[in-house]
Amino acid sequence: MKTNPLKLALTVLLAAAAIFFTPSLLAQATAKGKIAVVVSTLNNPWFVVLGETAKARALELGYEATIFDSQNDTAKEAANFENIIASGYQAILFNPTDANGSVANVQKAKAAGLPVFCIDREINSTNAATAQMLSDSYSGCVKLGEYFVEQVGETGKYVELLGLVGDNNTWNRSKGFHSVVDRYPGLKMVAQQSAEFDRAKGLEVLEAILQKNPDINAVFCGNDAMAMGAYQALVAAGKDKQVKVFGFDGADDVVKLIAEGKITATGMQFPKKMAQQAAEFADQYLHGKRDFPQKIPVAVELVTQENVGKYGDYGRKH
């Protein structure tokens, strides 16, 4: 058997480098500790991006990081927190399931000495989490409401699909939207129903609503997953050309459909930016920083067919 000496030398060098560097990287990660990423649900691509980005940034900063899925269930979320507290994690990057129901979990972690950084969703307490990075859903939906009136006009019939009723984002989005649209008496909401931020439920709920209200002009959805479900329902009913769909999140599939002229608009929430910032805050905390603002609003930008070229990959294109 012929052996290329150069190839052999390179292989030996690579093997030596692997042996030399791998333990040091592992040792660094172990030395820095473990960060938990608790996400309300992984059944929605937007939250997957949120969780994966937080984890990736924590890894980059030298920590071990694990994602926990609460499956939109506060009991599962509580079990995740128990597990995290008992397993020696040093910080929690947290996307809560319920504004009120999640407070006790954060307090438990705080009592155990773990800082908690809320991402995207709020808890109704200002003395439990170390900091909360929150999309300004209200302002985002004011912008969407104004664009809705521009696009639909001052008269018409529309449906609103709400998210999880226990989540403040659901109501901040709805209230922001209605703060504008309700000023136009010619715009009539014929149905308002929760589809729990879920694509399949969005499809199912709108299908049922369309049976009774076949003549609607628009659907306002509290997130993009429901907007995708609503759009599917409209396609199935042959009404996708006449009914305008508005979402919220800035999910990639919706941004693409806006570019294709199939969905009218969404609000870009920048999940990657928020998740990275949360991981960086945790790192700063673990290095001794304590003076974090409690609530950090994150601006939401309106994405429409006019400016969609500027957006993609869950943020602004650079």
Add this chain to the structure above:
Amino acid sequence: MKRAVLAVIALGLLAGGFRFVPLFHFVPLKQEQGRQAAAEFNPTNFAAAFWNDRLLKSLDRAADAGTVLAALAADSPKARAQFGRTLGMSSATLFFLRGTGRVVSVTKKGVSLVLKNGDNTADILLPTGLLFGNTVRDGTGLLDASAFPNSQNFNDLSAELNRIVETTLLPQLREQSKVGAKISFAGCAEIAEDDADVKPLPVIPVAVKLESP
């Protein structure tokens, strides 16, 4: 003796039971007060108290509109940093401004003012239509989101402050503004990151004083 042992066991079991199903809970007073405050938050009362007791008493904190516009034209990033404020992770800048101007036009959109004598290009637009969003709430810098456990309350406050402007200031502006008249104003403005040409700058008024032409 046997009875005493049984009694001790029973007491132990009872104490253990209370450990898991306590008859009462200790809750920190601050936490309970916060919970009650959130539950009882009345945006109308809060907005009225804020308007009268804080906002109207803080008008002297507003920057001179002419100075800010000149600074924005000369070096926008520097002017934004010097006179404005940015909330959290946002790229828009908020300003609290005051000044006196001459009315050059009155339209459905609002009342346009020039700040300098001899100039006829509008510097400021005082909008007189429907008001939306958080510019008034956030523009003065007097209110902090971190003081509100539930952001829904903070957002309800925004709607109330807009309502105060719409009902107490805008009718007077719409009905009494005449071209050539002088108006002294204080108000809030928001400039987006990519707004290069800000004139006429929309300033939502929180105080106005009209003088006849």
